[in-house]
Amino acid sequence: MSTLGQLVLSGIFLGGIYALMSMGLTLVFGVLRVVNFAHGEFLMVAMYGAWAITFYLGLNPYIAAIAVVPAMFLFGALVHRVMIAPALDKPHLVVVFATMGLSIFMQNVALMAMTADLWDVPPMFARSVTIGPFYFKAELLIGFAVTIVCTILLQWLIRATYLGKAIRATVQDGEAAMLMGVPIPRIFLITFAGGSALVGIAACVMMPLFSVFPTVGLNFVLIAFVIVVLGGMGSIEGALLGGICIGVVQSLSGYYVAPAYGQMFYFILFLLVMIFRPNGFLGQKGAANIGINE
Amino acid sequence: MTALLTLDKVSRRFDALWAVRDVNLTVEKGELLGLIGPNGAGKSTLFNLIAGALLPSGGEIVFDGQNVTTWKSHQIARIGIARTFQIPKPYRQLSVVENVMLTAFQHNHAVRAARELAVRSLNDVGLQDYVDAPVTTLTVGLLKRLEVARALALQPKLVLFDEIMAGLTPTEVGVMTKFIAELPARGITVVWVEHVLHAIMRTATRIVVLNRGELIANGKPADIAKDPAVIKAYLGEELSLA
């Protein structure tokens, strides 16, 4: 039974990291009402950044965050300015196709620049951490700890600051928020850039655990979408909950069922959620009806 | 003579709030029924219940002998109830005439026949100069007329108007009022939800008043205008409405 415990716990920890990776997506989803199909590529680019700083400067990915996170914030702001903001008042498909195009663009620029090879950072800890009958990689625990810290900070930000209130207002009713004097364009920019920065943090804790290659984003973006949908659009706690669910599902199904089918499980889970609870566990009612009748 | 439309103890709640409660209403053929009430009275809810856009939480709706309580809006339209939208909802990528053809198709499957009916409908409401124009070139006033044209192209037995006067200039209100007043003579029964009171009080054959989800008055416009309960609901003090 300790196998089960091991699987569930590692699933929880990994799921937390998945959640961290998805928090930016859910915020962008909730505030701007757009899906950034290039989300996975943001992660990829941040991972390459973390890797490069580790490789060329002899540091480690955690320290690299000092540079990666602000860089991702600026990158997100740039993408928002150039691509997202102009597309917001156009038909929905413009943003969809533009971000899809960006996704492919970034994948292939990475392919040209870095080749298709997998790059890793050298392990930082000699052995795993033992907790009772279980053992975990230290990097996994650190990643989970970072997730919890970020979740708490984000929650504080959203509950206690004006920015957070403005974000919540925009999620609930953008028009009303605007009429109340909330500077919507700036909120959009900060949310998008902030989401990008969050991805940067996630990349730095993921780099010790995963290899980076040009299409690594594809694996993770689909997971991120499932998490966002499960947890409810715009909900940070929802993303954490959803992430942990997915982590556990993946961990268990990878072991007890053929690994190949493992991926299929969370797609089916996604579809089931879409059919029966499209607003997710913690999302707001009616969220799934956005799109055409905004 | 059986009524065209009957509402029997119709109610609708949203969580704990009863937006419409135990409304009993009959509409005879050829009537021009006005539905008024202060803000938040539940007029929109009642309207959408009749139009099939909302499902009643209780009660029954019978139209032309058929129990349509659980019917969806497209089924309601097919049985002969047309509706307009308070904020016009045109098909933005189609032309004006194409917008009307959609409704005309209901009883005229051939494209040419539908187009002919659509053009006649547009002439009827005074939009003959805009037949092939993109619908995005129309102003609010003209879009409201388009709503009416679309509704009429359904060749309906009953038309539901949802605050059709909102946003119109006084001249436009006059023109629209006259138009609506003539509909019963053409065999079209009218149920009209409206805020612009002077228009509706002068044209309706009967008025019902809704307040906090309940029907508080039902009678001729002149009587309604003097009804103390109605005045209180609207103004909280004694003032004449007419």
Next chain:
Amino acid sequence: MMPRRGSRVSVFELALLAVFGVLAIAVLPPTMQDIAVLTFLWAGLALAWNLAGGYAGLISFGHAAFFGIGAYASTILFVNLGLTPWIGIWIGGLIAGAAGAILAVICARLRGPFFILSTLAASEVVRIAALNWATLTGGPEGLSIPPVPGLANMVFASKDAYVIMMLVFLVAVFAFTKWLEGSRYGYYLFAVRDDADAASAAGVNPLLVRTVAMALSAGITGIGGSLFAQYFLYLDPTFMISPELSFQFALLAAVGGLGSAVGPVLGSFLITPMSELLRAYLGNHAAGLHLVIYSGLLIVVMLYFPGGIAGALARLSGGRGKR
């Protein structure tokens, strides 16, 4: 933003297609004929995608699943049961169409990005199933069609025959699309796309309209998949049911111009040859460059010409009163 709609294929359009067909057969060397085959096929598939995405407003990034279902169905029937593909492609189309209808019903309440993501997820489920159900689909090794030429086998020795086959497919889909545009059902599609509530109030059942649109789109895509199988003679799930392929259908239609019949055709005629040539000349030196150009083009077109090439052309030619 929309070019003029008409219900009949104009003589000009037919002449243009005929010219392309003749050119493709007579003038092009066999290596180029491959490009022509793909250009015509993808044009037909982009048109099929457009039925759902452009006309009905159901943007799908999962159409490769229908492509694969059609291809595998007809191939399995041919290879295992000896059923001639001339019948098999229709069965494949029917199965794909049914799958499309099911998807539409499942996703009936979803809008915008939720719908798109669901199509992606559904397509991935199909791909993984195909990859692992080896007894049926041959799994990752794929299925091969024996390269035995013969009319009954729908396998041809000369490229000319394939060029004609794909051109016929394109013309058929194009004619169908044009007819649909001008028909009552076409109007219902546009109305449901532009405002489903208003369409409901007009007596149109949005769920039914969307389901039929998806079924038609999926069915035609399935037939295209079968035709591709007969040309390529090899199927494997990683390519046939990939998100990349799904995206390609959408891309061709979007760049060419959604909401019109001519748009997806223009999109394919412009992008497919460019993409194939880029891949051939640059593929080895700079893997990924052709996609960089491709996607860069998409971004630019989307931001500055949301009506696609067709929309831009319509505006240039005096935009007859349209925005």
